Amino acid sequence: MLYVLGDIHGQTAALDRALGLIEADGGADAPLIFLGDYVDRGPDSRGVLDRLIAGRDAQRPWRFLLGNHDRMFLRFVTEARNHDPRVLSGKGWLHPALGGNATLASYLPRDAFDHPEGGGIDTLARSGLDPLPDPHRDALVAAACEAVPQRHLDFVAGLATMIEDGPNLFVHAGIRPGVPLPEQAEDDLIWIRDGFLDHDGDYGRLVIHGHTALERPTHFGNRIDLDGGAGYGRPLVPALFDGNGWFTLHDDGRRPLTPP
Incomplete structure (x- = not known):
């Protein structure tokens, strides 16, 4: 089985x-x-x-x-890469269509980032951030490096x-x-x-x-x-x-x- x-x-x-159905x-x-x-x-x-x-x-x-999506997450945190060439639309990982914004929001404190539209992580979770200017990218990567457990990256x-x-x-x-x-x-x-x-x-x-x-x-x-x-x-x-x-x-x- x-x-x-x-x-x-x-x-x-x-x-x-799903795990409950499998165990049953x-x-x-x-x-x-x-x-x-x-x-x-x-x-x-x-x-x-x-x-x-x-x-x-x-x-x-x-x-x-x-x-x-797992590789995009890893590359953002460890290599500061927000784009994958296989995304033909050109959207970045933090665009809501790809959903990296929701992933970061699950790790970061609400006050860990000042979103350019106002607010913090709540705005990121709702609206994403794409295109991603370099200063905002650097700030988010730094916050992610601090918040994402190494065991998750490994x-x-x-x-x-x-x-x-x-x-x-x-x-x-x-x-x-x-x-x-x-x-x-x-x-x-x-x-x-x-x-x-x-x-x-x-x-x-x-x-x-x-x-x-x-x-x-x-x-x-x-x-x-x-x-x-x-x-x-x-x-x-x-x-x-x-x-x-x-x-x-x-x-x-x-x-x-x-x-x-």
């Missing part, structure tokens, strides 16, 4: 509910893979990372993948980009068709959409991923997308593989997850 959770995006209540179905020591994007958009990225690290430290059989820095398990391959975003697994680029593993989502060929393994938000987890035949949109307020739905097939977990129990 193997359980999987898609993108959490700072939603601690949704995470706690498979017990407290159920093996679980997290597909990445633990931070951004939701109100409590700090709380999500605290829960994941606590589970790891308690030696629960949990494995974790790196998401693109956790994100140590995340895997791919997990192979039996007939299944787990990644955050997807893989580049035609490229051998050892040669897959990290940027593709955490960002890819074009060339992956529209590919209907056989990958040799079923690819389990998140990253692209849908209304609900969906089986496409050669891949399963488990990002059900928790970052936008939709439920965080656990999935499980029982050795023969895939299911999603709900209050009323298991439901088969099969291709259309």
Whole structure:
């Protein structure tokens, strides 16, 4: 038995509910893979990372993948980088569409930053800050370096980009068709959409991923997308593989997850 959770995006209540469903179905020591994007958009990225690290430290059989939002968070705090070239719109991490503003707000005291629109962290959480002038960037990076626990940065820095398990391959975003697994680029593993989502060929393994938000987890035949949109307020739905097939977990129990 193997359980999987898609993108959490700072939603601690949704995470706690999903973990409760998994424990009710498979017990407290159920093996679980997290597909990445633990931070951004939701109100409590700090709380999500605290829960994941606590589970790891308690030696629960949990494995974790790196998401693109997790890497943006790490790079902002450790490298003062607010832009990722894979964001074609040019929006920075602190734009509300990306949600880094909500992540910082979960760590920083309310008076840790003077927002140019007035107010402090509350304004940042509500409105973001993009474009981000250098002086404001420097002030926010300095405040984040002081407020973000080193264990959170170390956790994100140590995340895997791919997990192979039996007939299944787990990644955050997807893989580049035609490229051998050892040669897959990290940027593709955490960002890819074009060339992956529209590919209907056989990958040799079923690819389990998140990253692209849908209304609900969906089986496409050669891949399963488990990002059900928790970052936008939709439920965080656990999935499980029982050795023969895939299911999603709900209050009323298991439901088969099969291709259309």
